[in-house]
Amino acid sequence: MSRNSLSRRRFLQASGAAALWLPTSVAGYTAAEMRQFYANGEMSVNVSKWELDTPALCVDLDLLEANLDRMASTMSTNGIASRPHAKTHKCPTIAQMQMDRGSVGICTAKVSEAEAMFQNGIDNILNTTGNVTPTKINRAMNLRQQCPGFIQATDSQDNARLLSEAAVAKGIIADVVVDVDPGIRRTGTPFGQPALQLAQLVDQLPGLNFVGMLCYDAAAQHVVGFETRKAQTLERMVQATDTFEMMKASGLNTEIFSGGGTGTYNIDHDTKGLTDVQVGSYVFMDAQYISIGGEEDNEVYSDFHTSLTIMTTVLNDQYEGKATSDAGAKACTINQPWPIIKGETGMSYRSGSDEFGTITYQEDASRTYKVGEKLEVIVSHCDPVVNLYDQMYAIRGDKVEAVWPISARGMSA
Incomplete structure (x- = not known):
């Protein structure tokens, strides 16, 4: 089995991804605001991950x-x-x-x-x-x-x-x-x-x-x-x-x-x-x-959960069969296989452009996106992706529980 032969549907089934999305017309708290909330002990404000300014790196605590x-x-x-x-x-x-x-x-x-x-x-x-x-x-x-x-x-x-x-x-x-x-x-x-x-x-x-x-x-x-x-x-x-x-x-x-x-x-x-x-x-x-396969499932390596995701916002929906988001190579890297849209099937995500991600719909797409709506992608290669961010949001359920500094970000010397 080649690494790229794993179907997105099979991947999502194996990772236990939930089709969770909220329509967004939401506040969009900035990274600086979230750091301040956390520093002041104000995470009780119950900020949802869907309210984060994007691109945002999130880790599911559970x-x-x-x-x-x-x-x-x-x-x-x-x-x-x-x-x-x-x-x-x-x-x-x-x-x-x-x-x-x-x-x-x-x-x-x-x-x-x-x-x-x-x-x-x-x-x-x-x-x-x-x-x-x-x-x-x-x-x-x-x-x-x-x-x-x-x-x-x-x-x-x-x-x-x-x-x-x-x-x-x-x-x-x-x-x-x-x-x-x-x-x-x-x-x-x-x-x-x-x-x-x-x-x-x-x-x-x-x-x-x-x-x-x-x-x-x-x-x-x-x-x-x-x-x-x-x-x-x-x-x-x-x-x-x-x-x-x-x-x-x-x-x-x-x-x-x-x-x-x-x-x-x-x-x-x-x-x-x-x-x-x-x-x-x-x-x-x-x-x-x-995609490397595990002892229990030779097609999918399901021993551990995909806990790291990137929240991204749709910027353009004017062209048939596709949409553009704000998480490109600078947010996701260009490592392959490409990121996986969490909780959805019948669509693909490419982050090859510096600033923009491309969502392409297939005939059996589970949904389409409008400008301003947010989606969540599972990263292609976690190590270099983490190195692109100053902080990650620790999420419990849908709520931000903590803001963790990535203290060794950029420490390549």
Whole structure:
């Protein structure tokens, strides 16, 4: 099954989408007004999500909490920990919700993300991307100086020596993991002796404390079909396990063996020695993930709910068979498959234009839209979409319960 072969009707059935819409001639509260309401403790004003100025990024609290609870329960049942990747939500509030459910820490993709998380109360952070420039290395060591729970990844001997020099200069001991390449040749050092030799060097260098390894198989996460995904994951991770066992046999500290993700969360526990799973997208889900198929349904990945949506307003309805909305690439990205209109069938949504989304009706469209009416779309790829917004609205039922800052938005350095 190709990723794009999943029908929209099948998608909506699987995600439990409700056909909920209200005619809009409504106030349209701005982002600034909503922040002020929340800061002043005035969310009792009972603002509906349909009253938000658009485009607006929303997360359904009931669905988010169900996703968090299912992951925590699965990890507990499978005897493995979670170390969620904050690059998905970039939101300290959600990171804390994950920690409250037993996660051993969070991952970040960039040191700036790690800084933002620490500044907002999250203090157990594994930065999975190597820092290679003097500026970034210095920032990482500054963060370690303030945050004893900060761990930095490295994938080369030269980089390890630079980390050592920076740590010694600051008079600190920095925890370090070795990033091992699962075979996708993106980052990481090769399996076996290269990884072992790097780990031994880190263990010997002054100012560094070797604490284990990470091996994240990004390519496996979106493999279509559960059995195919499982076979690829376990085959690739055999060499990772062998490498980890080599490190253990040599007397190195092997408290961390981190890897896996949302697409393989119920497979990763079969990787011998893996201590924690770097799940990310499960909190929100998206059109990409829903189409890969799950263990229970090979067509639809329905393990987690699609909790993240964008509210958008129709701007033009003058042309037959289509309408234009205010959520284009700058609000939705141009990732594919395209966003899904929640609660409706027989229509498609494209966000290829910078400022505008295009709604195209098919003959069996469940409805049409008028200028000023609002609709809700399920995002194509949650990570880059979140990075486009300063805040998200936490929704319970139809009402806005909270306004959450996306504190690590734009933290790509």
